[in-house]
Every structure is written in C-alpha cells, then in structure tokens.
Amino acid sequence: xxxxxxxxxxxxxxxxxxxxxxxxxxxxxxxxxxxxxxxxxxxxxxxxxxxxxxxxxxxxxxxxxxxxxxxxxxxxxxxxxxxxxxxxxxxxxxxxxxxxxxxxxxxxxxxxxxxxxxxxxxxxxxxxxxxxxxxxxxxxxxxxxxxxxxxxxxxxxxxxxxxxxxxxxxxxxxxxxxxxx
Amino acid sequence: xxxxxxxxxxxxxxxxxxxxxxxxxxxxxxxxxxxxxxxxxxxxxxxxxxxxxxxxxxxxxxxxxxxxxxxxxxxxxxxxxxxxxxxxxxxxxxxxxxxxxxxxxxxxxxxxxxxxxxxxxxxxxxxxxxxxxxxxxxxxxxxxxxxxxxxxxxxxxxxxxxxxxxxxxxxxxxxxxxxxxxxxxxxxxxxxxxxxxxxxxxxxxxxxxxxxxxxxxxxxxxxxxxxxxxxxxxxxxxxxxxxxxxxxxxxxxxxxxxxxxxxxxxxxxxxxxxxxxxxxxxxxxxxxxxxxxxxxxxxxxxxxxxxxxxxxxxxxxxxxxxxxxxxxxxxxxxxxxxxxxxxxxxxxxxxxxxxxxxxxxxxxxxxxxxxxxxxxxxxxxxxxxxxxxxx
Numbered sequence: 001x002x003x004x005x006x007x008x009x010x011x012x013x014x015x016x017x018x019x020x021x022x023x024x025x026x027x028x029x030x031x032x033x034x035x036x037x038x039x040x041x042x043x044x045x046x047x048x049x050x051x052x053x054x055x056x057x058x059x060x061x062x063x064x065x066x067x068x069x070x071x072x073x074x075x076x077x078x079x080x081x082x083x084x085x086x087x088x089x090x091x092x093x094x095x096x097x098x099x100x101x102x103x104x105x106x107x108x109x110x111x112x113x114x115x116x117x118x119x120x121x122x123x124x125x126x127x128x129x130x131x132x133x134x135x136x137x138x139x140x141x142x143x144x145x146x147x148x149x150x151x152x153x154x155x156x157x158x159x160x161x162x163x164x165x166x167x168x169x170x171x172x173x174x175x176x177x178x179x180x181x
Numbered sequence: 182x183x184x185x186x187x188x189x190x191x192x193x194x195x196x197x198x199x200x201x202x203x204x205x206x207x208x209x210x211x212x213x214x215x216x217x218x219x220x221x222x223x224x225x226x227x228x229x230x231x232x233x234x235x236x237x238x239x240x241x242x243x244x245x246x247x248x249x250x251x252x253x254x255x256x257x258x259x260x261x262x263x264x265x266x267x268x269x270x271x272x273x274x275x276x277x278x279x280x281x282x283x284x285x286x287x288x289x290x291x292x293x294x295x296x297x298x299x300x301x302x303x304x305x306x307x308x309x310x311x312x313x314x315x316x317x318x319x320x321x322x323x324x325x326x327x328x329x330x331x332x333x334x335x336x337x338x339x340x341x342x343x344x345x346x347x348x349x350x351x352x353x354x355x356x357x358x359x360x361x362x363x364x365x366x367x368x369x370x371x372x373x374x375x376x377x378x379x380x381x382x383x384x385x386x387x388x389x390x391x392x393x394x395x396x397x398x399x400x401x402x403x404x405x406x407x408x409x410x411x412x413x414x415x416x417x418x419x420x421x422x423x424x425x426x427x428x429x430x431x432x433x434x435x436x437x438x439x440x441x442x443x444x445x446x447x448x449x450x451x452x453x454x455x456x457x458x459x460x461x462x463x464x465x466x467x468x469x470x471x472x473x474x475x476x477x478x479x480x481x482x483x484x485x486x487x488x489x490x491x492x493x494x495x496x497x498x499x500x501x502x503x504x505x506x507x508x509x510x511x512x513x514x515x516x517x518x519x520x521x522x523x524x525x526x527x528x529x530x531x532x533x534x535x536x537x538x539x540x541x542x543x544x545x546x547x548x549x550x551x552x553x554x555x556x557x558x559x560x561x562x563x564x565x566x567x568x569x570x571x572x
Contacts (some may be wrong), residue, residue, distance in 0.1 A: 016438050033363070040552060050569045061388065081527035106412070106466055124400070124407060124410070124411075124436070124439055124440055124443065125402045125406075125407055125410055126402065126403060127436055128276050128398070128401075128402070128407075128410035128411065128413070128436055128437075128440060129398040129399060129401070129402035129410060130415060131414050131432065131433055131436060132394060132395065132413055132414065132427075133395055133398065135394075135417045135420070135421070136391040136392075136394055137435075138429070139387060139391055140387065140388075141379075142392060144464065147424065148387075150423065150424045151381070151420065151424060152381060153382070153387060153423070154420040154423035154424055155378055155381045155390075155420055156339075156378070156382045157362075157416065157419045157420065158378040158382075158416045158419075158420075159336045159339060159340070159375060159377075160420075173418045175559075176483075
C-alpha cells in the first residue's frame with residue numbers, strides 16, 4: 001500500500017539523492033542488499049535495519065505512517081563510510097597520478113620505441129649470434145668481385161627488408177592500368 | 182539551419198566517429214580519410230572541440246597505431262601520421278616547446294612511414310620538417326628523438342644516393358646513443374646496424390662493416406635482445422637468398438621465425454614465411470611452399486591485412502601451378518572467395534578475386550592472369566584508390 005510504503009520511497013529517494021547504489025549503501029551501512037531492497041519496497045524490516053540505513057544516509061526523521069514519524073540520532077561518521085571515502089580518494093589520486101605519468105611520458109617521448117619484455121631465450125640468442133658470425137666469415141671468405149657486388153646489393157635490404165620479403169615492390173609504370181570509374 | 186551551424190554539426194559528427202575509431206579502428210571505417218580531407222579551418226574547429234589532453238592522447242594513439250601498421254601496411258601508417266601532423270599543426274598549448282615536440286614527433290613518424298613505403302623524397306621532406314620542429318625544443322629535451330630521426334635520415338639518404346651523409350648520420354646517431362643513452366641498447370644496435378650496412382653496401386668497407394655487425398650481434402646476445410637478433414638473422418637470410426645460398430638462408434629464416442614467434446612479433450612472422458616459401462619454390466619443393474604461404478596468409482588475415490593475404494593467395498596458386506596441381510586451383514579460389522567475404526576485403530580487391538575465381542572455374546586461369554592480379558594487389562597496397570579494370 002502507498003501509505004505503508006512511504007518510508008521505503010523516502011529511503012530510496014534519499015539513496016538516489018546521495019548517488020549511492022544499493023551495493024554501496026550495503027557496504028556503508030552493513031545492511032545486506034536484500035534488506036535494503038525490502039526496505040525500499042516497504043516490506044517489514046526491523047527497527048535496527050531502519051536505524052542503520054537512516055544513520056548511514058544522515059536522515060534524522062522518516063515518516064512511517066501519516067502522523068507517525070521515527071527519529072534517529074545522527075551517528076558519528078561511520079568507520080565504514082570513512083574507509084570507503086579514503087578508498088575512493090586513494091583510487092582517484094592513483095588514477096590522476098597514472099594519467100599524469102602518461103601525459104609526462106608522452107610529452108617527453110612520443111615516438112619512442114616501446115620496450116618489449118624479452119623472454120629468456122639464451123639458446124636462441126646464442127644460435128642467432130653464431131649465424132651472424134658465420135655470415136660475416138662467409139663474406140670475408142669471398143674473393144670474387146661479382147659475388148661481393150651481389151652481397152653489397154643484398155645487404156641494402158637490411159635497411160628495407162619488407163620490400164623484398166613481402167613482394168610489395170611497385171609495379172613498373174607501364175603496367176599500371178587505372179580506369180576512370 | 183544556417184550553413185555554419187550545419188558545418189558545426191558535421192564536425193561534431195566527425196568527432197563522434199573519430200572517438201569511436203580511437204576505441205576500435207574497425208568501428209569507424211573511413212574516418213581517417215575524411216579527417217585528412219578537411220580544410221584547415223574545419224580541422225581547427227575539430228581540434229577545438231577536443232580538450233587539450235584529449236587531443237594529445239589522440240595524436241599519441243595515431244602514432245602508436247601507425248607504428249603497429251608500419252611493417253605490414255605502410256600506406257595506412259602514412260595516412261595515420263599525415264593526420265597526426267595535421268592535428269599537431271592545429272594543436273596549441275601554453276607550452277610552445279611541447280607543441281613543437283608533438284609536431285616533431287608526428288613528422289618523424291610520418292618520415293618512418295614514407296621510408297617504409299619507399300617514398301624517399303617525401304620521407305626526406307618529412308625528416309626536414311621534423312628536424313625543424315625539434316630545433317624549437319630544448320636540445321636536451323629531444324636529444325633521443327633527434328637521434329632516432331638521424332637513423333631515419335641516414336636510411337633515406339642511403340636510398341637517395343647520398344652515401345656520405347647517410348654514413349655520417351648513422352655514425353653520429355650510434356655514437357650519441359652509446360654516449361647519452363647507454364641503456365637504450367636496442368636503439369644502439371639498430372643505429373650501428375644501419376651504419377654497418379652503409380659501410381658494406383655503399384662504401385665496400387667490408388672489414389669495418391662486418392666487424393660492426395659482429396659487434397651488434399654480440400651486444401644483442403649479451404643483452405638478451407632477441408628481437409634485434411631475430412631481425413638481424415632475418416636480414417641475413419634475405420642476403421643469403423639473394424646470393425643463392427639457399428641452405429644458409431633457410432637456416433636463418435627458421436631461426437628468425439623462432440625468435441619472432443617467441444616474442445609474439447606477428448607483423449614480422451609472415452615476412453619470414455614468405456621468404457621460406459620462396460626458397461622452397463626455388464628448391465622445387467612446391468607443396469611445402471604452399472604450406473608456408475598458407476601460414477603467411479593466415480598471419481596476414483590475423484593482422485587484418487586482407488589485401489596482402491589475397492596477394493599471398495596468388496603465390497599459393499602459382500605454387501599449385503608449379504606442382505602440377507591445377508585441379509586444386511578452382512576449389513582454392515572458391516574457398517578464397519568465402520574466406521575473404523568475412524575479412525573485409527576492399528571492393529576492388531574483391532573484384533580481382535572474383536575475376537580470378539571465374540577464370541579458375543572456367544579453367545582459363547593462366548600464370549599471366551595470375552601475375553596481373555598479383556600486381557594489381559601490390560598496386561592497391563600502394564594506392565587504395567586503384568581500380569580493378571581487367572578485360
């Protein structure tokens with residue numbers, strides 16, 4: 001009934017005014033979410049639950065029935081509420097610090113290479129380094145000028161390997177065909 | 182609604198699309214091209230709709246995504262960095278040095294992208310732009326970025342035939358990194374490798390060049406720099422393949438692939454698969470080449486690079502022709518149509534695929550037609566406005 005539910009509506013209105021979710025109110029008041037829902041629906045709840053909710057939301061008076069009100073003394077700010085506030089502030093400060101660091105790192109180093117976590121791979125590294133040495137020895141052993149010239153040309157691909165590896169070399173202009181449409 | 186109000190609404194709409202793109206590039210296709218197409222006035226209005234921090238973060242995202250697409254889709258990287266330079270030119274804060282640093286970084290990234298795509302003259306111009314912006318920043322504040330730019334400038338100079346300048350820039354960059362940034366060993370290895378390459382390729386100073394390469398490999402080994410070693414070995418594989426040392430090339434490619442795989446460097450992997458496939462083709466091991474090509478194709482699809490993946494398809498068909506498996510070609514083409522329908526293949530590329538499929542189903546697909554389609558895919562990668570118009 002509407003009359004009976006007036007305290008539930010008041011509780012809900014106060015909760016929404018404070019911007020609390022049911023979950024948050026439950027955390028702050030120590031009342032379970034189920035009981036909060038019951039209270040807001042106007043179901044029977046204990047006086048203790050009502051007191052906790054009123055104190056948490058800093059309500060001094062609530063209408064139970066028309067002409068019948070209940071009062072609750074304001075409790076000191078609860079430890080839970082303080083803890084939640086501290087948690088929130090700490091979280092915001094951490095976020096702000098993180099954002100600040102990101103902006104700073106951006107300002108100091110846009111375009112920097114992103115460091116990668118190199119896995120422990122000593123076997124691979126040894127083998128790869130040996131292959132480089134083998135290559136240099138091979139080139140040193142070449143005496144034929146033609147072969148050396150081939151190496152010179154191929155070494156250029158060090159600076160632009162993808163053109164060779166991916167086959168993205170541009171087609172000769174003569175083969176370009178482009179329609180108007 | 183008056184015209185200016187209409188334009189403001191359009192700019193607001195662009196901002197919404199751009200924000201969607203920042204969250205997910207697939208969610209807002211075409212927004213980069215649309216923003217590049219804005220005149221300075223509209224772009225300024227677009228920038229003013231953002232908060233300062235938002236704009237800074239957006240430019241940063243553009244540069245990050247350009248780096249990600251650099252290896253596989255340099256044209257995309259060029260578009261992203263072009264937009265970053267345009268936004269940078271309209272973005273002002275209370276700190277003119279920061280503004281100049283942002284613009285310098287955007288132009289540096291643009292130069293890298295142009296270099297990758299082989300536009301050396303444009304890359305040279307972008308390097309000069311970046312350099313001029315960095316001169317407005319306290320030298321100590323941008324020494325690292327300037328040194329990185331020197332490496333890019335060295336490569337550009339090498340390709341433009343200015344070997345003396347290329348050598349000087351690469352040598353200076355390597356020396357600066359060793360002196361001022363001793364912890365940036367990977368960067369040092371890259372700069373020193375560039376220096377060594379120029380010594381060998383442009384000056385035929387083998388002893389010095391090869392010694393520098395050995396030094397880089399040893400440094401990377403000691404430092405556990407698997408990425409640099411894998412990259413070096415991949416490059417050496419390319420050299421071996423070109424001079425006909427196929428066994429050595431294959432060993433290098435196999436090793437490089439292990440390194441890239443262990444590091445999860447997806448963009449580097451398909452290039453190695455392609456290198457291995459070419460060697461297998463030269464050895465006449467066509468079926469194995471097909472397998473390598475399939476791996477490259479899957480990797481490109483995974484990287485959302487459908488045009489390159491479609492180009493790999495033409496290599497697969499070429500290998501099937503070489504293996505005499507012509508009966509498998511129509512089925513492969515039909516399957517490719519199905520695969521690429523879900524891979525956002527651009528319209529013109531889809532037309533080329535359909536053309537190839539139709540020819541395969543009729544039994545009239547020849548290696549010449551295949552080459553035409555492959556060249557079209559290559560041109561499409563270089564120029565997204567390319568049209569498919571084969572008779």
